[in-house]
Amino acid sequence: GAVVSQHPSRVICKSGTSVKIECRSLDFQATTMFWYRQFPKQSLMLMATSNEGSKATYEQGVEKDKFLINHASLTLSTLTVTSAHPEDSSFYICSARTASGGDNEQFFGPGTRLTVL
Amino acid sequence: QKEVEQNSGPLSVPEGAIASLNCTYSDRGSQSFFWYRQYSGKSPELIMSIYSNGDKEDGRFTAQLNKASQYVSLLIRDSQPSDSATYLCAPGRAGTALIFGKGTTLSVSS
Numbered sequence: 681g682a683v684v685s686q687h688p689s690r691v692i693c694k695s696g697t698s699v700k701i702e703c704r705s706l707d708f709q710a711t712t713m714f715w716y717r718q719f720p721k722q723s724l725m726l727m728a729t730s731n732e733g734s735k736a737t738y739e740q741g742v743e744k745d746k747f748l749i750n751h752a753s754l755t756l757s758t759l760t761v762t763s764a765h766p767e768d769s770s771f772y773i774c775s776a777r778t779a780s781g782g783d784n785e786q787f788f789g790p791g792t793r794l795t796v797l
Numbered sequence: 798q799k800e801v802e803q804n805s806g807p808l809s810v811p812e813g814a815i816a817s818l819n820c821t822y823s824d825r826g827s828q829s830f831f832w833y834r835q836y837s838g839k840s841p842e843l844i845m846s847i848y849s850n851g852d853k854e855d856g857r858f859t860a861q862l863n864k865a866s867q868y869v870s871l872l873i874r875d876s877q878p879s880d881s882a883t884y885l886c887a888p889g890r891a892g893t894a895l896i897f898g899k900g901t902t903l904s905v906s907s
Contacts, residue, residue: 723899724897775895793838
């Protein structure tokens with residue numbers, strides 16, 4: 681159980697375009713989803729926390745108007761990178777916590793590798 | 798500022814040896830502690846969780862927690878080449894996102 685999927689797994693786009701990444705919890709309801717970004721040889725950096733039905737909470741330094749997060753249902757959260765630039769190229773990973781969430785475990789999706797040309 | 802410190806390595810051990818990975822954290826309010834394994838180009842995979850002081854064993858893995866010292870470790874017995882990966886330590890508070898250390902790269906040679 682506790683499977684999280686992401687789509688697409690890899691995307692290449694031109695500078696200035698927008699890219700949407702989907703994160704789904706397949707076999708559980710996720711009241712909270714998290715979005716992380718990882719640059720090569722760096723650790724995972726939390727970008728934002730997304731709660732179903734409410735606005736996302738962004739970490740300091742993350743532009744909320746550039747990284748749009750929507751968590752419209754208990755199984756789906758989306759991250760849209762607007763007007764992407766080469767410096768946005770990174771590995772984007774979502775994670776989800778079960779509705780009970782008592783143990784604070786987070787289950788990760790397989791990640792989306794974004795390359796902006 | 799919550800900090801998680803790990804020795805980046807690489808930690809090199811021969812096949813069959815014990816690998817010892819260490820982590821210290823700054824947030825005394827942390828209640829849950831996780832070890833994730835991340836292969837190159839892949840997302841993290843949960844391998845151990847620990848919530849109470851002491852040891853917790855699961856197969857070849859043993860997690861050790863000392864909240865007073867703000868220290869958590871992971872021992873891997875009978876290390877295998879397939880264990881070669883980056884190991885991420887992640888303490889957390891209930892209801893909040895996990896904060897990750899930079900990870901320790903483990904290399905197991907056959």
